[in-house]
Amino acid sequence: MPAHFSPAPGVWGARLNLGRFVIDLAATTTSELGFGWYATPNAPSTAQQLIGAYEHSVRTGEPYPVSSLFCESTIFTEPHINHAYRYVHDCSHRKLGLSFTLEDEWHLGTYHLAQAEEAGLGPGSREHELLRCDIFGQLMLLGVAGRFPIDQGVFALECFELGIEAGLLRELRRIVPPSEGSAA
Numbered sequence: 001m002p003a004h005f006s007p008a009p010g011v012w013g014a015r016l017n018l019g020r021f022v023i024d025l026a027a028t029t030t031s032e033l034g035f036g037w038y039a040t041p042n043a044p045s046t047a048q049q050l051i052g053a054y055e056h057s058v059r060t061g062e063p064y065p066v067s068s069l070f071c072e073s074t075i076f077t078e079p080h081i082n083h084a085y086r087y088v089h090d091c092s093h094r095k096l097g098l099s100f101t102l103e104d105e106w107h108l109g110t111y112h113l114a115q116a117e118e119a120g121l122g123p124g125s126r127e128h129e130l131l132r133c134d135i136f137g138q139l140m141l142l143g144v145a146g147r148f149p150i151d152q153g154v155f156a157l158e159c160f161e162l163g164i165e166a167g168l169l170r171e172l173r174r175i176v177p178p179s180e181g182s183a184a
Contacts, residue, residue, distance in 0.1 A: 073153030
């Protein structure tokens with residue numbers, strides 16, 4: 001997390017618990033599918049590419065590529081946990097036959113929350129609320145502003161601590177930095 005943001009006490013432990021949950025879920029997914037994942041900055045980025053990479057892994061047993069980009073600041077304590085979450089998320093798309101529309105991403109978000117509940121991280125727990133804020137805060141931002149958060153970790157923690165509505169408002173008021181190399 002950036003130095004300018006200090007989460008409330010107890011949040012670190014919730015982040016650690018979420019990380020353990022994701023690592024366990026990724027291990028179960030790997031066991032079920034017969035392939036794991038690896039992180040790369042050159043991972044597929046379109047729905048068609050993701051589906052193709054998944055089908056390749058199913059056929060060959062080779063690891064599935066997930067993006068290593070923007071993993072430094074998330075609700076998880078280490079980038080490799082975010083990589084594992086991306087793997088589980090993408091594989092869940094295929095398992096459930098979901099597209100990459102906002103509606104299907106919402107469906108997938110409810111699925112991930114149900115998985116957390118089955119693992120003992122139910123409603124009312126910090127872990128459940130943190131995961132809910134991360135998933136649905138981002139989906140709401142995408143639906144309203146057509147973009148992802150500038151800093152995913154800060155955004156999710158602000159939604160967690162201030163409420164999704166106030167966290168979204170803060171993010172909407174942030175100035176999006178120009179892309180490197182863009183013509184402005």
